[in-house]
Amino acid sequence: xxxxxxxxxxxxxxxxxxxxxxxxxxxxxxxxxxxxxxxxxxxxxxxxxxxxxxxxxxxxxxxxxxxxxxxxxxxxxxxxxxxxxxxxxxxxxxxxxxxxxxxxxxxxxxxxxxxxxxxxxxxxxxxxxxxxxxxxxxxxxxxxxxxxxxxxxxxxxxxxxxxxxxxxxxxxxxxxxxxxxxxxxxxxxxxxxxxxxxxxxxxxxxxxxxxxxxxxxxxxxxxxxxxxxxxxxxxxxxxxxxxx
Amino acid sequence: xxxxxxxxxxxxxxxxxxxxxxxxxxxxxxxxxxxxxxxxxxxxxxxxxxxxxxxxxxxxxxxxxxxxxxxxxxxxxxxxxxxxxxxxxxxxxxxxxxxxxxxxxxxxxxxxxxxxxxxxxxxxxxxxxxx
Numbered sequence: 001x002x003x004x005x006x007x008x009x010x011x012x013x014x015x016x017x018x019x020x021x022x023x024x025x026x027x028x029x030x031x032x033x034x035x036x037x038x039x040x041x042x043x044x045x046x047x048x049x050x051x052x053x054x055x056x057x058x059x060x061x062x063x064x065x066x067x068x069x070x071x072x073x074x075x076x077x078x079x080x081x082x083x084x085x086x087x088x089x090x091x092x093x094x095x096x097x098x099x100x101x102x103x104x105x106x107x108x109x110x111x112x113x114x115x116x117x118x119x120x121x122x123x124x125x126x127x128x129x130x131x132x133x134x135x136x137x138x139x140x141x142x143x144x145x146x147x148x149x150x151x152x153x154x155x156x157x158x159x160x161x162x163x164x165x166x167x168x169x170x171x172x173x174x175x176x177x178x179x180x181x182x183x184x185x186x187x188x189x190x191x192x193x194x195x196x197x198x199x200x201x202x203x204x205x206x207x208x209x210x211x212x213x214x215x216x217x218x219x220x221x222x223x224x225x226x227x228x229x230x231x232x233x234x235x236x237x238x239x240x241x242x243x244x
Numbered sequence: 245x246x247x248x249x250x251x252x253x254x255x256x257x258x259x260x261x262x263x264x265x266x267x268x269x270x271x272x273x274x275x276x277x278x279x280x281x282x283x284x285x286x287x288x289x290x291x292x293x294x295x296x297x298x299x300x301x302x303x304x305x306x307x308x309x310x311x312x313x314x315x316x317x318x319x320x321x322x323x324x325x326x327x328x329x330x331x332x333x334x335x336x337x338x339x340x341x342x343x344x345x346x347x348x349x350x351x352x353x354x355x356x357x358x359x360x361x362x363x364x365x366x367x368x369x370x371x372x373x374x375x
Contacts, residue, residue: 073339073340074340077343080343084347084352087348105288109288113284116277116280116284119317120277120321123269123273124273127269127273131266228317231284231314231317235306235309239287239290242291243291243292243302243306
């Protein structure tokens, strides 16, 4: 068979396949996957299953949020290992300083307030970005970042004070576990601050595009999750360590 | 789907962090903030030593307050609810909580018994000195 003939048959087959997929073939109706069902369609009543089944894949915002939620849960599991290590080792002070002598609850209270308000303001910034208000989005992220930075400065000055007193991570198993756990959280906050800066830049440069909004949503989830982890830390490490 | 529209409310599911209209959302965040601040203040108050709580129960009280506050954060800030549109998120959370519980409770349990059962008396003395 000559090459030209082969090419012609090949071309015809390809066209037929394209036509089939696009629904141009006679007798075939195209399948619409992304037909939006009206809100609350899954509540229509028994027997009428027009929920997720007829809609095709969930919107990207849902999928992204769910995936990021899975990541956050894996992060919680990472932290649970560090919590467990701290809980097991918190009495192994090897004759060194004990939690009650080292920690300053006033600083911890200020750190906690910073992080809680920061989390709240981050939620406000997310709402502002969903409402497409550039000014309040940027103000919200800015306040979030300043409070997060205040938290980090307080935390690192505490670390510096402890190191100067000779209570570094090498002093005892308790202090190793302490610096690992609290330091890991501080590292997360640092990464969060970098991410926050890029989010502000992205909203500024790219506007309220759907993909940028999705990233903003993920950032807000991350920031709220850090606050949840901090609740565990200030209870487990600071309050339990210093309570009489 | 139009790339410029936020695609909320069109499917049967919501992402964690999805919110409704702005007035309700702000109110929800405010409720969450007030509850979380109250629980934090209560934690610090309990830890500061109060005569209202039986002293050996302080640790339990603190744990309860912390778990309560985590719940507040999850519901009001991350918007993990028990609604039918949130099943996937809640199931994932339940699995995460299971693993976290196994890791922490399991570690404490094992290490407690290791300390109690597997030491010769001289080492137990060492452990007591370390405390």
